Amino acid sequence: MIPHVVRSSTKKVWIDYDEEADVLYVSFVYPPNAIEHEEDEDGIIRNYDKEGKLTGLTIIAAKRFTEEAAA
16 A cells, blocks of 8 residues: 555545445545546555546455454
């Protein structure tokens, strides 16, 4: 996720976590205005606006990236 944040034209990030669904939403613009989505094999969805600019990430099963899950 860090490369996406560093390359983003904005340096503010909004984060929402849905604990029940275990989904982490990271938005580089607010309000989120994605119209296109691209999911990779790791369950990370890249969200793009109408110009094709990355507006945020949706991370499915976010708990797997915690230290507790790695132990």
